[in-house]
Amino acid sequence: MTESKKLSIGIDVGGTFTDFVAIDGAGRTVIAKSPSTPEDQSVGVLAGLEKLAERMESDLASLLARTERIVHGTTVATNALLERKGALTGMLTTAGHRDIVEMREGLKPDRYNLLMPPPEPLVPRDLRRPVPERIQQDGSVVTPLDEDALRQEIAVLKERGVTSVAICFLHSYRNAAHERRAAELVAEVMPEAYVSVSSTVLPQIKEYERFSTTMVNAYIGPVVRRYMDRLTGRLNGAGYDGPLYIILSHGGITEVADAIALAAGTCLSGPAGGIAGARACAGLLEARNVIPFDMGGTSTEISLITDGEVALTSERGLAGERIALRSYDILSIGAGGGSIAMNRPGTGFTVGPQSAGAVPGPACYGRGGTQATVTDANLVLGYLDATAFAGKGTLDLQAAEAAVGALGAELGLGLPETAAGIHRLINVKMADGIRLMTLRRGVDPRNYALLSFGGAAGLHAVEVAREMGVARVVVPTIASVLSAWGMLASDLRYEMSRSRPMDGQEFADETLRDVFDTLEAQARARMPGVDPASLTVERSAEMRYGEQIFEVDVPLDHIDFGAPGLVDAVTSAFHRRHEELYTFAAPDQEVDLVNARVALVGQVSRGAAAEALAAGASLPAPVGRRRVFTGGRPEEVPLYAMETLAPEHRIQGPALVEAETTTVILHRGDEATVTPQGWLDISVAAKPG
16 A cells, blocks of 8 residues: 555454454555454554554554544443443432333243243342332323432432443433433532433333333443543554544444443444445345355354345344344354363253353463364364464464364364364354344345355355355455454444334324424434535334334335325335235234334445456466365365455365465365455355255
């Protein structure tokens, strides 16, 4: 890259590695990987930026001086929730309703297990303080806010050492006056506290969803704020003065202040970058139906792109907590390169979900790990080059053999058989994850292509696809850092929602138009620095038939909100959507609109997504051969370097294709064709038998 080119940098912090992508205005790309630093992710981010600068033959200060924007995905919120390392949180709630977050919806994960202990709420009962007040569902005040009692409860929270407060009153989505006043009093008495107000975090009906989401936001908010302050301080100290954007769970990016205020919206920050990247890849490939398959060091994320669109859902949870903010519909399973294989009494041979993580990592990392992992197995099988491993440098083959061999001794298996068993078992586990995302939703995965990314995916994607009967796998050149790359393909996005229940009696064009116009105005007020002409508006509604208890998300972008007959158009859209999802519609039944939603999307400047390469006349010679175990026996297979391949080149399996940060294995019968971008488009041979 030339010094005159301005840069955009994407940063994705994973459980094992932190990925970096720098792109200039012409689409030229430089990538880097650096070990994550879980104790303080900002340390690993700055170390990785220095490594990125070195790769660009620059220093950190010069790199940051050329950088126009940084887009960042972080697992800080995720880790705080998973590890129960959030802030000491208190809750102020309507008297008589402080147990909503404990009763949940009366359900439990294993409903027939009578011995299952109840989940422990993030906020213990003695820190959920009841306040005399009551607002009706129509917004009218039944019991005025008792400010004297409120001050007493705030004093209790302060005395107990609470550093974050969730304010959750009944029906505040219709009238937020009591919550706003409570927030003012908390700020007076506890000025340093982080405050989450439910009417701001999620102004929608259903108390448990609203209370739980606000509680999660309060619990992780101080952790996210502390990290963002450290990161921005380190970046500023290193000479960066441009904008820092954070990618949220719905795939849009926002400024740091908004990410801190809506911390719960960052819980799927990193995986959302991968889906944004997968969507951009699907567009380049002109593929409408794609299964993004992201296998990293700790977990595998699976989602669906259907007709070019990614599903958004508000039915998500994490670590047993309900988070009703909209997010990409992503399934995460404990299957990654660091997944530990073990022989458990009573359950036998298993792989994952426990992970060796970044520290100590797999045995082959040489950091003290002794348990066999998927990465150790792949090294033993010959799939990885021990002398050049991305983000680590070299791998310790002897340590890997010792770890896998010890497990094999327990199982009564030889070294290659044990390694092959680990490889096979993790593939089956990930195939089961794809079944959850497809077959259980009435989707035939055979009509989709598998988009493989994440550092570990290339060694498993073809076998996983074969297990599912999927005939096509695509591996981008930037597969191992696609989440970071995808963040640079994301737009600014701000969502506003409001519960405004309307049944057939209230449904009127002007009422409906007023609700959406108000939401749009509120969203525009939150994006003051963005050119209004660059903004696009996305409208949707959550609707149901009158006697249903669950809503259907209905896109309304195709509807002209200025035209007459608005209610009829919206109602017809609901009937069509209901029939698409459930195979039937009931036009004679009354339709209720429950939640209205508006998203403002502002496109940001981005360079070309990928450079097109010149076609290759003939396949370059292999750069070497490697002894690998395939089909239970060793054989020498050709090894190709991905950077030497050109469009129209074809590679027959068995073969290995190595890129700087990932390795792809083709088995007998598989064939890879190189795309105009230099990516591998793999035709997968059918499963034997």
